[in-house]
Amino acid sequence: MTALGDDVNEMPPHTLDDETVEAVLRGEFAQPELRPLVEVVGALRATAALPARPSAELVTRIAAGDFAGVPAAAFDPRGGVAETPRGKVGQVVHAGRSKLAAMSTRAKVAVGLAAGITALTGVSAAGALPDAAQDRVESVIEVVTPITFDDEPAEFGQDVSDDARDGGVDGQDVSERARDAHHPDEPGDQGRDQPGDQGRRDERKSDDAPDHRPTDQPAADPTRPDPTRKPDVPGGRDGDTSQLTERPTEPPTTTEYEPPVRMP
Amino acid sequence: MTAVRFVLREGALTIGNGFDEVLDAARSRAPWGFERLYTDLAPVVTGYLRMHGAAEPDDLASEVFLGVFAGLGSFRGTEAKFRSWVFTIAHRRLTDEWRRSSRRPVVPTDPLILDRPDGHVEDEVMEVLGSRRVRELCAELSSDQREVLLLRVVADLTVDQVADVIGKSSGAVRALQRRGLNALRSRLAREGVPL
Numbered sequence: 194m195t196a197l198g199d200d201v202n203e204m205p206p207h208t209l210d211d212e213t214v215e216a217v218l219r220g221e222f223a224q225p226e227l228r229p230l231v232e233v234v235g236a237l238r239a240t241a242a243l244p245a246r247p248s249a250e251l252v253t254r255i256a257a258g259d260f261a262g263v264p265a266a267a268f269d270p271r272g273g274v275a276e277t278p279r280g281k282v283g284q285v286v287h288a289g290r291s292k293l294a295a296m297s298t299r300a301k302v303a304v305g306l307a308a309g310i311t312a313l314t315g316v317s318a319a320g321a322l323p324d325a326a327q328d329r330v331e332s333v334i335e336v337v338t339p340i341t342f343d344d345e346p347a348e349f350g351q352d353v354s355d356d357a358r359d360g361g362v363d364g365q366d367v368s369e370r371a372r373d374a375h376h377p378d379e380p381g382d383q384g385r386d387q388p389g390d391q392g393r394r395d396e397r398k399s400d401d402a403p404d405h406r407p408t409d410q411p412a413a414d415p416t417r418p419d420p421t422r423k424p425d426v427p428g429g430r431d432g433d434t435s436q437l438t439e440r441p442t443e444p445p446t447t448t449e450y451e452p453p454v455r456m457p
Numbered sequence: 458m459t460a461v462r463f464v465l466r467e468g469a470l471t472i473g474n475g476f477d478e479v480l481d482a483a484r485s486r487a488p489w490g491f492e493r494l495y496t497d498l499a500p501v502v503t504g505y506l507r508m509h510g511a512a513e514p515d516d517l518a519s520e521v522f523l524g525v526f527a528g529l530g531s532f533r534g535t536e537a538k539f540r541s542w543v544f545t546i547a548h549r550r551l552t553d554e555w556r557r558s559s560r561r562p563v564v565p566t567d568p569l570i571l572d573r574p575d576g577h578v579e580d581e582v583m584e585v586l587g588s589r590r591v592r593e594l595c596a597e598l599s600s601d602q603r604e605v606l607l608l609r610v611v612a613d614l615t616v617d618q619v620a621d622v623i624g625k626s627s628g629a630v631r632a633l634q635r636r637g638l639n640a641l642r643s644r645l646a647r648e649g650v651p652l
Contacts, residue, residue: 209642214635218609229645230638236591237610240508243588245499248519254526255495258486265528268544329488336492337499 247337255337256329459532465575471552476536484529490524496542498522500545502547508595509551509603511641521547542617544608548622602637605630 209217216222220238222231245256254260331342472479472493482490502521506514524546532542545590595603601623608619620627 209638210637211631211637214631214638216637218634227642230642233591233594233641233645234610236510236587236608237595240504240588240591241611241613243500243504243507245495245497245518246590247504247522248516251519251523254493255488258488258491260523261525263523263527265531266524266542267528267647268534268542269534270533302469307618315598333488333492336489337495 244339245337252330252337254334256326256333458585470649472536476539479530480529480539483526483575491533493527495522498543501612503545504545505547507605508611510596511551511554512558517550518547521550524550537615540612541614541621544612544614545622548604549610558588589651594644595642598637598640601633602625602640605633606637609634 213223213227217227217234220231220235222228254263262302344450475497479490479493483494484490499518499522503514503518511517521543532539534542567611595607598606604623605619608614608622609616615628616630616643619630623630625633
């Protein structure tokens with residue numbers, strides 16, 4: 194089969210000049226007969242909009258920020274690439290891909306799903322990675338693929354209950370303070386239990402008393418910036434300043450403010 | 458006659474003014490820097506490889522980025538220069554792949570339909586069919602014509618950048634893109650068109 198444009202018996206159509214070529218490549222055309230060609234160019238460009246799927250190795254290395262041992266493509270300022278010889282890592286990867294290329298399509302898809310990004314996603318979704326690595330890998334996967342991880346707790350109700358037990362609300366304390374506030378002088382209320390109250394109070398304490406359990410991880414120091422996090426743009430990415438605290442431009446007008454005393 | 462223009466690009470493919478910051482972050486091994494560079498260029502690199510008929514364009518693109526990220530310390534230049542560098546690497550990886558497999562680019566059966574994460578099957582089928590048709594057309598071009606058109610259209614490189622990538626003069630690049638488009642136009646005219 195000869196390549197297009199090589200048939201000597203073919204009647205050559207009007208040859209495109211450089212200016213028309215550039216217009217077509219930009220998606221513009223003045224002659225209606227060029228519309229199909231511009232549509233092909235557009236379809237070609239649309240292939241660049243399809244999502245890419247990174248390999249498991251790439252995702253892991255991005256999450257760790259570690260590319261040690263990978264054959265580096267060295268930059269040549271004169272143009273082109275001054276590549277280092279391919280190392281064992283690259284050789285193993287290419288041998289694997291050659292075997293893959295010989296498989297049927299369905300087999301390739303099955304292998305790809307088992308060994309590629311989906312498998313890594315599965316491992317990550319199963320929580321099989323250490324916590325810090327789990328978070329990093331999930332973050333990278335969510336950024337570079339359409340996959341998202343559900344962070345909602347599986348049993349919301351149980352968590353609400355646990356929060357209440359942890360001291361989010363102490364019903365007994367609220368009740369007593371409310372009673373003191375509204376009926377401070379009512380005889381027999383302050384500190385005197387009604388028959389049965391102590392028993393009920395003991396029951397409530399066992400259910401609602403704050404349970405100060407130590408946290409699993411030390412709290413992060415909010416004053417120390419994370420050097421690996423993307424710096425916040427002042428005013429937010431979209432220039433939203435609603436969260437910024439405005440500095441006062443005038444002295445407060447309350448009676449507590451005393452202007453500086455002027456000496457004669 | 459009034460010129461007609463298609464809106465062919467959805468959203469910017471370039472990082473712009475923040476490129477230096479992103480590059481510095483990646484050099485500091487911050488994951489977000491690598492993510493940004495990858496999400497910016499991976500779709501176009503993968504599309505370029507796919508249109509060239511690479512058997513495993515996603516894997517090959519991942520190899521390209523492994524090499525790019527491992528060699529970031531040696532890179533110096535603007536975002537445009539970075540883009541050229543990435544595609545130079547992709548071009549060489551592809552050439553290596555062809556030499557190893559000793560075969561011409563083919564149009565593989567598309568697994569894209571089988572493992573899309575969402576459920577818009579009809580739209581995806583039309584998209585894949587259109588993509589396949591374009592690949593068939595590109596496969597019939599000479600390798601140099603196809604290379605130049607893909608780097609101009611998919612990679613969005615200038616004539617001079619393409620010349621750097623493939624190691625030819627700017628004049629040769631212009632001649633190849635002209636011949637390539639003329640060849641496509643002739644093919645479309647013979648078939649009565651469409652995708």
